[in-house]
Amino acid sequence: MPHSPVDPIALTADLVRCPSVTPEEGGALVLLEKLLTDAGFDCTRVDRGGVSNLFARWGDKDAARTFGFNGHTDVVPLGDEAAWTMPPFGAEQKDGFLWGRGATDMKSGVAAYVAAAIDFVHTTPPKNGALILTITGDEEGDAVDGTAALLDWMQENGEAMDHCLVGEPTCPDELGQMIKIGRRGSLTAWITLTGEQGHAAYPHRANNPLPAMARLIDRLSSHELDQGTEHFDASTLAAVTIDTGNPATNVIPAQCRATVNIRFNDAHSGASLTDWLQYELDRVTQEFGVKAEMEVKISGESFLTPPGDLSDLVSKAVQAETNMTPELSTTGGTSDARFIKDHCPVVEFGLVGKTMHQVDERVEVALIPRLKTIYGRILRDYFA
Structure with missing residues (x-):
C-alpha cells in the first residue's frame, strides 16, 4: 500500500486537543505512540516519578549514524481561562491561526517533526541509519523525570544519538530567523x-x-x-x-x-x-x-554547541527552504537541550515563539507544513 503523507496541521490539532498540562499526559503521548508504532517505529514508554515519556526508534541500534529529536507535549497552565477568546484545548482555526495551549510551545514542532520523520523513513529510508525520538511530558515542570529520565533509560539500554535536534520555537518574528546553539x-x-x-x-x-x-x-x-x-x-x-x-x-x-x-x-x-x-x-x-x-x-548550567557540522547542516536546510540565513543564538530561557548536551551535540530550531505561554496561544497554520519541510530536508541531508 502506498504511503500517505502525514498532515502536520491535523496532527498539531489532535495534540492541542489533549489537555496535557504538566504533569498530565492528557492523551498526547498515547496518540504519538500509536502513530509512530503504526509507521514502523519501536516505541517504549519511559515513565518515571509520575511523568510520562516516550522513546521511539526506527532502524538498528548498531546503525552507522543515528539522528535524534527531542520535544515535549506538556504545556503550561491556562492562566485566566475566562480571558481566552478561543477554547484553550479546541484547536480551532481562525484568521490563519490554529489556537490553543501548546499550539506554539511546542505541539506544532513535535507534529512537524513526527510527520517529517514518518514520511522520510517511508519514502527515502536511510541505509545503515537510524532515527530516535525522545518526547517528554515534563519540560514545563521540574524536568527531573522528563528528558533526564529518557537519557538515563537510554544509557541503561545501550541507546545513543549521534546528534540531536530540539524542536523548541526559536524564531522571534519569522520562520528561519534563529537557531539556538546553546543556552544560558x-x-x-x-x-x-x-x-x-x-x-x-x-x-x-x-x-x-x-x-x-x-x-x-x-x-x-x-x-x-x-x-x-x-x-x-x-x-x-x-x-x-x-x-x-x-x-x-x-x-x-x-x-x-x-x-x-x-x-x-x-x-x-x-x-x-x-x-x-x-x-x-x-x-x-x-x-x-x-x-x-x-x-x-x-x-x-550554561552550555554551547560550537558552530560546526550540526549547526551548518541545520542552517543550510533552513536557508534552502526560507531564503533566510539564521542567526546562531544562545538567547532565551532554559530548554531540555541542557540535558542532551551531555549526551551528544545538540541544536534547537522551530517555529516563531511570539505567543508561547500567553493567553490565546496560537500558531500560524501555514508555517507548520513549512517546518515539516525543513525537518525533512535536515533528515535527507544528514543521511545523504
Missing part, C-alpha cells in the same frame, strides 16, 4: 534574613532585617557580572520578590525574604555564582548583625 544557565536563590522583632517607635530595641536586605539586593542588582562572551550576551540578575509578610505599621518584623534569579553565560558556573552570593550574604550579616539562610537551585 539559570540559578535561583531564596534568601532569608532574620533580625529581632520590635516596636517601630523603639527601633533601637529591635534589629530590623529590612535595611540589611535592601543593602544586599542593591549590591547584587548593581553588580556587573560580566560584559558578555563570544557567543553569549551579558549575564543578568533579577530580584523577583522581597517580602516580610508584615501587615502592621507599628511592628518591625523579625524576618525578611527575597528571591533572585540569575541567567548566566559561560563565564560562570552555578557553583561560582553560589560562592559569590554567599560572600555578599556574609558581608551583610557582619555589617547588620542579622542571621542569614540561603537556598540555591541551579536549573541548568
Whole structure:
C-alpha cells in the first residue's frame, strides 16, 4: 500500500486537543505512540516519578549514524481561562491561526517533526541509519523525570544519538530567523534574613532585617557580572520578590525574604555564582548583625554547541527552504537541550515563539507544513 503523507496541521490539532498540562499526559503521548508504532517505529514508554515519556526508534541500534529529536507535549497552565477568546484545548482555526495551549510551545514542532520523520523513513529510508525520538511530558515542570529520565533509560539500554535536534520555537518574528546553539544557565536563590522583632517607635530595641536586605539586593542588582562572551550576551540578575509578610505599621518584623534569579553565560558556573552570593550574604550579616539562610537551585548550567557540522547542516536546510540565513543564538530561557548536551551535540530550531505561554496561544497554520519541510530536508541531508 502506498504511503500517505502525514498532515502536520491535523496532527498539531489532535495534540492541542489533549489537555496535557504538566504533569498530565492528557492523551498526547498515547496518540504519538500509536502513530509512530503504526509507521514502523519501536516505541517504549519511559515513565518515571509520575511523568510520562516516550522513546521511539526506527532502524538498528548498531546503525552507522543515528539522528535524534527531542520535544515535549506538556504545556503550561491556562492562566485566566475566562480571558481566552478561543477554547484553550479546541484547536480551532481562525484568521490563519490554529489556537490553543501548546499550539506554539511546542505541539506544532513535535507534529512537524513526527510527520517529517514518518514520511522520510517511508519514502527515502536511510541505509545503515537510524532515527530516535525522545518526547517528554515534563519540560514545563521540574524536568527531573522528563528528558533526564529518557537519557538515563537510554544509557541503561545501550541507546545513543549521534546528534540531536530540539524542536523548541526559536524564531522571534519569522520562520528561519534563529537557531539556538546553546543556552544560558539559570540559578535561583531564596534568601532569608532574620533580625529581632520590635516596636517601630523603639527601633533601637529591635534589629530590623529590612535595611540589611535592601543593602544586599542593591549590591547584587548593581553588580556587573560580566560584559558578555563570544557567543553569549551579558549575564543578568533579577530580584523577583522581597517580602516580610508584615501587615502592621507599628511592628518591625523579625524576618525578611527575597528571591533572585540569575541567567548566566559561560563565564560562570552555578557553583561560582553560589560562592559569590554567599560572600555578599556574609558581608551583610557582619555589617547588620542579622542571621542569614540561603537556598540555591541551579536549573541548568550554561552550555554551547560550537558552530560546526550540526549547526551548518541545520542552517543550510533552513536557508534552502526560507531564503533566510539564521542567526546562531544562545538567547532565551532554559530548554531540555541542557540535558542532551551531555549526551551528544545538540541544536534547537522551530517555529516563531511570539505567543508561547500567553493567553490565546496560537500558531500560524501555514508555517507548520513549512517546518515539516525543513525537518525533512535536515533528515535527507544528514543521511545523504
